[in-house]
Amino acid sequence: MTQQEGGPTKAHASNESPVIGRRDVLSTFGFWIATVASAAVLGIPSIRFAVGRSLEKVVEHWVPVGAADALKPGDFTSVVYVFRVKDAWREVKKEGLIYVRPAPRGGASDFQALSGVCTHLGCNVRWNKDTSRFACPCHSGVYDSDGTVISGPPPKPLRRLETRVTEDGVLEAKI
Amino acid sequence: MSTILGWLDRRTGWSGPIRTIFRYPVPAHAHHNPLFTMGSLLLVLFVVQAFTGALMAFYYDPSPEGAYASVDYMQFILPFGWLVRGVHHWAASAMVVIVVLHLLRTYLYSAYKKPREMTWLVGVVLLLITVSFGFTGYLLPWDQKGYWATQVGTEIAGSVPAIGSALRDLMRGGADMGIATLTRFYSVHMLLLPGAFMVLVLAHLALMRHHGLAPALVRSGHGPEKTVPFYPTHLAIEAGVALVVIVGLIVAANLVPAPLDLRADPTDTSFVPRPDWYFLFYFQLLTFFPGSLEAIGTVAIPLFFFGSLVLLPFIDRGAERRPWRKPITSAAFVLYAVAVILLTIGGAGG
Numbered sequence: 001m002t003q004q005e006g007g008p009t010k011a012h013a014s015n016e017s018p019v020i021g022r023r024d025v026l027s028t029f030g031f032w033i034a035t036v037a038s039a040a041v042l043g044i045p046s047i048r049f050a051v052g053r054s055l056e057k058v059v060e061h062w063v064p065v066g067a068a069d070a071l072k073p074g075d076f077t078s079v080v081y082v083f084r085v086k087d088a089w090r091e092v093k094k095e096g097l098i099y100v101r102p103a104p105r106g107g108a109s110d111f112q113a114l115s116g117v118c119t120h121l122g123c124n125v126r127w128n129k130d131t132s133r134f135a136c137p138c139h140s141g142v143y144d145s146d147g148t149v150i151s152g153p154p155p156k157p158l159r160r161l162e163t164r165v166t167e168d169g170v171l172e173a174k175i
Numbered sequence: 176m177s178t179i180l181g182w183l184d185r186r187t188g189w190s191g192p193i194r195t196i197f198r199y200p201v202p203a204h205a206h207h208n209p210l211f212t213m214g215s216l217l218l219v220l221f222v223v224q225a226f227t228g229a230l231m232a233f234y235y236d237p238s239p240e241g242a243y244a245s246v247d248y249m250q251f252i253l254p255f256g257w258l259v260r261g262v263h264h265w266a267a268s269a270m271v272v273i274v275v276l277h278l279l280r281t282y283l284y285s286a287y288k289k290p291r292e293m294t295w296l297v298g299v300v301l302l303l304i305t306v307s308f309g310f311t312g313y314l315l316p317w318d319q320k321g322y323w324a325t326q327v328g329t330e331i332a333g334s335v336p337a338i339g340s341a342l343r344d345l346m347r348g349g350a351d352m353g354i355a356t357l358t359r360f361y362s363v364h365m366l367l368l369p370g371a372f373m374v375l376v377l378a379h380l381a382l383m384r385h386h387g388l389a390p391a392l393v394r395s396g397h398g399p400e401k402t403v404p405f406y407p408t409h410l411a412i413e414a415g416v417a418l419v420v421i422v423g424l425i426v427a428a429n430l431v432p433a434p435l436d437l438r439a440d441p442t443d444t445s446f447v448p449r450p451d452w453y454f455l456f457y458f459q460l461l462t463f464f465p466g467s468l469e470a471i472g473t474v475a476i477p478l479f480f481f482g483s484l485v486l487l488p489f490i491d492r493g494a495e496r497r498p499w500r501k502p503i504t505s506a507a508f509v510l511y512a513v514a515v516i517l518l519t520i521g522g523a524g525g
Contacts, residue, residue, distance in 0.1 A: 053349065054344045055345070058351070088349070092354070116444070139462045153464060
């Protein structure tokens with residue numbers, strides 16, 4: 001217990017009436033200002049440091065998916081895309097899963113590409129050819145072949161990705 | 176010897192406080208009840224974790240490229256790697272079991288009641304930290320299980336209304352999981368959480384000593400309850416329990432080695448993500464809230480659960496402490512326990 005909480009100090013007690021002197025007030029202010037200022041000058045930059053670049057927007061990439069004419073109509077092909085990207089201080093190989101097929105209704109250059117990441121909690125979904133459904137193994141979310149949620153907890157459809165075919169006939173998806 | 180101790184005492188003045196700590200009178204009912212050794216057992220397990228964790232940090236490489244190989248190396252190549260990592264793994268599970276027993280004992284003895292509310296509240300925060308140790312720990316090997324559990328865990332943070340995606344990205348150190356996720360989980364797991372844990376344990380112990388243990392539920396005999404000295408009588412029992420548990424951890428590490436899945440693969444579709452057993456009930460709970468109701472399972476129910484723990488001593492304020500005379504709190508306990516057990520079974524089988 002400190003002297004402030006415990007009542008008058010000895011010096012005050014001998015005077016019989018507790019007097020808070022100017023020095024006490026200044027010391028109290030001084031203590032708190034110095035403490036709060038120390039915490040602030042270290043704390044604010046520390047918080048900014050810890051946040052770092054976490055909240056920066058992700059740059060979209062066009063990634064090659066494969067030869068456009070190699071895709072069979074009707075069925076989805078699962079594609080693992082790979083590209084090199086700067087992850088914080090290192091250049092790393094970034095990988096991800098997408099499902100792609102020639103668009104059921106559309107021209108020869110139309111493709112349907114869906115992200116393979118479940119919109120519920122980020123697990124990878126699996127394409128089942130027989131049922132024409134995507135299913136997530138984590139919480140049994142089910143999507144139809146358009147990526148629309150049929151049942152289970154996913155809050156949104158599978159992300160639809162833009163596609164394009166390069167002059168060399170390579171299909172690319174924007175992720 | 177006594178000359179040296181006498182000199183030390185004159186230079187430090189510590190013999191008085193040390194004597195106060197070790198001569199503390201322990202009530203006989205607590206001395207004879209094994210449930211009252213759970214608190215000190217948790218402290219022992221924390222020291223075991225700090226020690227084995229510090230040893231693993233000698234070899235651990237906190238990068239997505241190197242983490243898996245370094246854990247594989249310590250598990251299979253280094254002498255007694257299976258023991259150090261295995262004990263760390265099993266002690267983590269043991270801590271969850273013991274912390275729940277410790278909480279149940281406190282709950283059933285109504286030891287959270289006036290004047291011990293603060294001890295209870297500090298304990299609730301310690302429970303949260305214990306669970307956070309588990310969550311931040313199992314990403315570190317960068318294997319399939321750790322990767323996907325963290326993917327799901329951070330997406331759960333992402334489902335918090337309004338601030339979710341910022342929260343998720345802050346946890347990951349970016350929009351996707353990568354090197355920044357691993358290094359921040361490593362730092363939180365081995366520096367920030369242990370620091371907070373130690374400060375709060377000291378507060379918890381100081382509060383426990385300040386108020387003394389809650390008296391026996393049913394008094395037998397007349398006059399003041401008998402006591403035994405903390406050292407050596409009660410501490411002998413606690414040390415014995417600790418020895419049994421530590422030997423048990425080593426045996427467990429030998430019989431069932433700490434698991435290490437395949438290296439994390441973000442593109443894999445054959446792996447079925449499942450968290451460690453003590454998170455299964457929560458994992459399973461998330462199945463039941465589709466679409467826009469998602470936040471009920473991820474945020475609202477856990478908040479209600481912890482909120483009720485926090486508010487318990489302020490709601491249940493009557494003098495009655497015997498569980499069989501408190502139907503409401505006892506029924507709430509049974510309800511929570513049954514829900515957690517059923518969800519865990521569902522999560523394990525699903």
